[in-house]
Amino acid sequence: MNTTHADNLGRVAEDLAIVKLSTRFENCIVSHVVNNQLHDVEIRKKDELLTKGICRIQVKSTNSKQRDGASEYYGLSIHHGVGGTASYKQGDVDFFLFFVFPEAKYYVVPAHVVGDRNRVKLYFGLSKPKRSGSAICEKYLEAWDLIGDFLGLSKIEGESTDNTLTRYM
Numbered sequence: 001m002n003t004t005h006a007d008n009l010g011r012v013a014e015d016l017a018i019v020k021l022s023t024r025f026e027n028c029i030v031s032h033v034v035n036n037q038l039h040d041v042e043i044r045k046k047d048e049l050l051t052k053g054i055c056r057i058q059v060k061s062t063n064s065k066q067r068d069g070a071s072e073y074y075g076l077s078i079h080h081g082v083g084g085t086a087s088y089k090q091g092d093v094d095f096f097l098f099f100v101f102p103e104a105k106y107y108v109v110p111a112h113v114v115g116d117r118n119r120v121k122l123y124f125g126l127s128k129p130k131r132s133g134s135a136i137c138e139k140y141l142e143a144w145d146l147i148g149d150f151l152g153l154s155k156i157e158g159e160s161t162d163n164t165l166t167r168y169m
Helices: 005-024 143-153 164-168
Strands: 030-032 039-047 055-062 067-070 071-077 093-099 106-108 119-122
Touching: 005 039, 005 055, 005 093, 039 106, 055 071, 055 143, 071 106, 093 119, 093 143, 106 143
Parallel strands: 055 093
Antiparallel strands: 030 039, 039 055, 067 071, 071 119, 093 106
16 A cells, blocks of 8 residues: 555644544544545444434644744645545534644634635744734634534533534634
8 A cells, every 4th residue: 555644744733633532522432434535533322223313524734844034834735536636525524523632632623614726824833924814723723622513412511512613703
């Protein structure tokens, strides 16, 4: 099997995501999806039917800083398919998990926020840009409660349930 360094980092990010989701959502089943180009991980409540209530998650990762003028950021490509050129369409996935290796942080981003973009910039640990339009993901840093809301879980251990979705609108 011919794999690149980026492929290996992607697999590590997927494995870390499965561990994080499994410990964060103890009453759910977390599965690694094999040979699917649209999502890597599925999570559902243990009491749900196999075909109901599944949250489809695509994991993407980065380990390199880039520069745009005076701003530094972690750049992340978001595409799939043979040659990695196809954009995700509405309904392909429910969430993206963007993992920044040097910071060991996840962004939990609803798919509709990403839209049809094929790149995002992540600024954790770096100064934010003057143009806020390029920092669309920052409010989703470690926003695991969004997945809980999607699954209809009333509460994630240790967190408040007071309108978590409205914090991200």
